[in-house]
Amino acid sequence: MTDVEFTIGHLAKTTGCKVPTIRYYEQIGLLPTPQRSTGNHRLYGPEHLNRLAFIRHCRQLGFSQSAIRELLELTDNPDQPCDAVTRIASAHLEQVNKRMARLMALKAELERMIESCGDRKISNCRIVETLADQTHEHCISDRH
Amino acid sequence: MTDVEFTIGHLAKTTGCKVPTIRYYEQIGLLPTPQRSTGNHRLYGPEHLNRLAFIRHCRQLGFSQSAIRELLELTDNPDQPCDAVTRIASAHLEQVNKRMARLMALKAELERMIESCGDRKISNCRIVETLADQTHEHCISDRH
DNA sequence: CTACTATCTCTAGTAACTAGAGATACAAGG
């Protein structure tokens, strides 16, 4: 093991990925197969570190596997204009905005539900009634 | 088929669940097994309709299967005080608040990334640089 | 040399469904 090669455990520690997750990324082709030691242990170099850091950051930002795959392909051909990258990021932002809107409606409904339920029995609990209400008449927004 | 019995297709239409989803809920024990017609088709009654509406509403509110299972058990024993229900709903609200905070940080980062990338090539695209940045120095918040 | 930890491969499990194959049932039109 030279100074620029390290084990999967080391890679895991420096990137914050778990070991099985790294093997999983290799399995699905996000991370290239590394060299092996004489004892068949994976040996990684800085290029693996960078790529895994990229993948991990994307995942933490909520990008899907397929989006990451696209982004990685783009970064592998760096001579194109980056419209495609912007497009992927924008599409993701749109998804994020939608999720936020849904969550806000949900938050409001949950808060109202919790507030409206005093010290009752389940048989006349407002939360249960609300959840059972198939007319959704109680809903402030029509988001769902 | 009497006036209070209906097919799985009918149930799907009135609740907005898809047919395979209804069968799936039965399989995992969220929905009780219905009667069958002479030709082995499922026949549902109003009690199934109510229960499925309850499940569906919970799912739309983002409750997990296990939370729904708890809630259903509670509604099956309606003589207890509803602290437990409030507790489940509150725990869920907390999750929602956390998710919202993460999404807001993400939204900010995505917007900044998209904005900072002009008409460049991928080789010096700011988005790609940001995603590759394992130091996370660019991040405004330390949420991730 | 002996522990102990890390790593290896492989399978299977998670949530919450969705999709498809191949077979049967039912409902309406001719």
Added chain:
DNA sequence: CCTTGTATCTCTAGTTACTAGAGATAGTAG
């Protein structure tokens, strides 16, 4: 009554993004 077309049946397998565990080998520290 027969045909056609849709609905339903069961079963298996695929999805996303991992996680957990078994049983075997490798590497390391004392």
